[in-house]
Amino acid sequence: MSSALAGELRSILGDDGVLDRQLELHVYGKDSGITRGEPSVVAFPESTEDVVAVVKAAKRHGVSVVARGSGTGLAGGAVPLEPSLILALTRMNEIEVVDVENRSAWVGPGVINLDLSNHTYSDGLHFAPDPSSQSVCTIGGNIANNAGGLHCLSEGNTVNHVLALEVVTADGDVIELGGPAPDPIGLDLRAVMVGSEGTLGIVTRALIKLTPNPTAARTLLMSFRSVEDAAKTVSDVIAAGVIPAALEMMDRLMTVAVERFIDAGFPTDAEAVLLAEVSGHEAAVEAEAEIIRAIADDNNAIEARVASDAKERQRMWLGRKSAFGAIAQMNPDYYLHDTVVPRTKLVEMMRNIYEIAERHQITMLNVFHAGDGNLHPLMSFDASEEGVIERVKAAADELLAICVALGGSLSGEHGIGLEKRDSMGLVFNEYDLDAQARISEAFDPDGSMNPNKVLPSGSRCFDFGRPIPEGTWV
Amino acid sequence: MGLSVLDELPVAERDGLPEADHRLAPTSMDEAARLLDHASELGAQVLVWGGGTHQGMGYRVGPDIVLSCENLTSIVAYEPDDLTVVVEAGVGISVLEALLAEHDQTALLSEVPGIATVGGAIAAGVSGWRRSRFGPTRDRVLQATLVTGDGRVVTGGGRVVKNVTGYDLPRLATGSFGSLGLVAQVCLKLWPLPSTFRTVMVESPEAALDIAFRPMAILETGDGAWCYLGGTSQEVGEQSTALGEHFVDELEWPEPVSADVVVSIRVPPSELRSVLDGLGAGRPYVAQFGVGETTVGLDIGDIDLLPDLRTEVEDLGGALVVTEAPAELYEEFDPWGTPPQTLEIQQRLIARFDPRRVINPGRLPGRI
């Protein structure tokens, strides 16, 4: 079946647009999470028309379609679970037009996040979401996962920065959602397509909202004797009415790992380090940096200093962004968690994290977006060690449960994908899950777009509410 | 025989409710769910009523039942340190903002809300003028609980400021005009109020857009143009000097447009001036520079110019939407304009939340 499909795809995309040899397929069997699958075939479309043709061919052959950007997703969203075609969108990487006056740009889904910001830098504009993976991940992947990043505290996740989308549906229709003007009429399908992890359709073009580059910025490094003092500083800054552009925390295990990897200038004797950035108008950043510094002092900071120049500032951020590289040096494997709690529950959550790490005997490092309560406990381990995977999974489940008990949610930016699919029942009841399944059904009745992701099986319960009357045009 | 839910629920008392067989005001989501389930059984048409300030939008609904949100007025949870608040639909925007202001916070809803409710603003998808700096309302709806047309209570999103857990039902519900359900309860993301405000009169809004760094709003009316600054006192001081220092007041928002017919015109921001030029002088308007929206008031005799204007605006990728008009006008002039190309998917979605199409039926573009 799939070799017939591969043949058909070759006639559409040419020989170099299709992969179907075992070894090649293996590479596309996973993303940056921990689960693996096996695709039947990989297709590399170069245009919307290609995507339409591929989606229709897959449909004819009864093969589901899994979209893929750079494969940096951490929730298993791009993992093929059943006989699937991987639709790799990396060749659709054109920045079509930048409209400086309207602060927007039409881009292909395969454009690399950082490439867009670099491209528009001289126009004084950038794409605000800046995941740590921004030099490799695609904008299509950012849209599908509603990605966040360091600077999402003040600017919000990707959904706040998408004006319109061109999408190829499960039937192979091309639809446009949203538009260049504010408040397009009708239901806001654009908002639900963002974050849908490839389950509602394939994003083939996007109209991105660009953000003016700040005219001034200050970065502060603050170190503390306890995680509590650092977390209290985070709360106090927000309570003082200052919303920094970024507010990041690292615990001691993490700063030690980073310093071993590169010289970022982080103090390794402090239990916690905070990095804060305020940006905007020159007069504002000066005042806000001073407010933050004073709050850190009030919370017993060992040190609270403002980067003296651009070089020092870059070094601080390089340290933060190197966290994952540093981890990779420690052990062969890592599992990066992503949960979110109300900001006021940070201290309590951190205590629980350390307790769980201790009990399961797992090295757990923390580097996270403290300003919006978005935690990233990072477990470092060697998978070849007997029983370690089980311990990691048990610890991950416990973390989620506690997080939810504290009023939090399953994911702040990495998405649900495969990894957290079966935990959805922790935050949603059966009616809520059924409603989610109804959304997916309205776009993709046959479930052929990235099936078995986001929602646990059996979410759709037909006996809730009233049936759709016969003859309704649905 | 037991009494039907129609006889059990409190009768609505809010002024200005339209005529209907039943005008009811459930006191909880469960009561609302029972009412809607019953309406589905009967095949009755239900008009949801908040403050009534946005009822001029969309196709007319001839209701059998009016569901007033006047008894859904709880502030369910307010956590100032988390910058979140959970409220029921019928809470007045002015009531909410007064509470938040005690903690120097704001939900950034309409600056001149009148008697508008939170639920109404979200169902209608309207934003305040500060969206230029802080984004539209839908960016701040963190969680929404809907009572669907067939009486299910469903929640999407969560009470945290950053969340990608499941499909974004809260954003989808924003601007849905009840087609997916009564927007019964929401959690909103809040912002701290800046320590200093200033309203500065400017010659040219376009020039102000270039000079001011991300101001809260730049508005123009027939009387002039203003740049609204908010931030630290130093920042506001320096920016208002750069703008020419025609200091007006701390915060002075214009009166919303009032006329026989009011329309909202939405275009890519750079096209706003040419739209205003095309309108000619003498009509009341409030234009949002940097956003690309203007409301315009017209006399009933003036509406002949609307069809051509709509064509022009739609060609730019925008829309011309009626927000207020005498009932007869809706027969003559389509309140929404050309429906979106995705009507079929929208219809499939609505059928899964309101299968008998009881809440505000036919109100949305495409009469769905």
Ligand SMILES: Cc1cc2nc3c(=O)[nH]c(=O)nc-3n(C[C@H](O)[C@H](O)[C@H](O)COP(=O)(O)OP(=O)(O)OC[C@H]3O[C@@H](n4cnc5c(N)ncnc54)[C@H](O)[C@@H]3O)c2cc1C
């Ligand atoms: C070291 C590291 C650091 C990271 N840091 C962050 C961070 O700070 N913040 C953050 O939010 N994330 C972070 N991530 C996660 C990841 O980079 C993001 O989720 C990113 O958005 C994924 O983009 P991608 O191109 O790699 O997508 P992929 O992994 O290829 O795909 C992700 C999902 O999107 C779907 N998809 C991809 N393209 C399309 C399309 N065009 N249409 C429809 N569906 C599509 C896929 O099916 C899949 O479900 C990090 C990952 C790594 C490895």
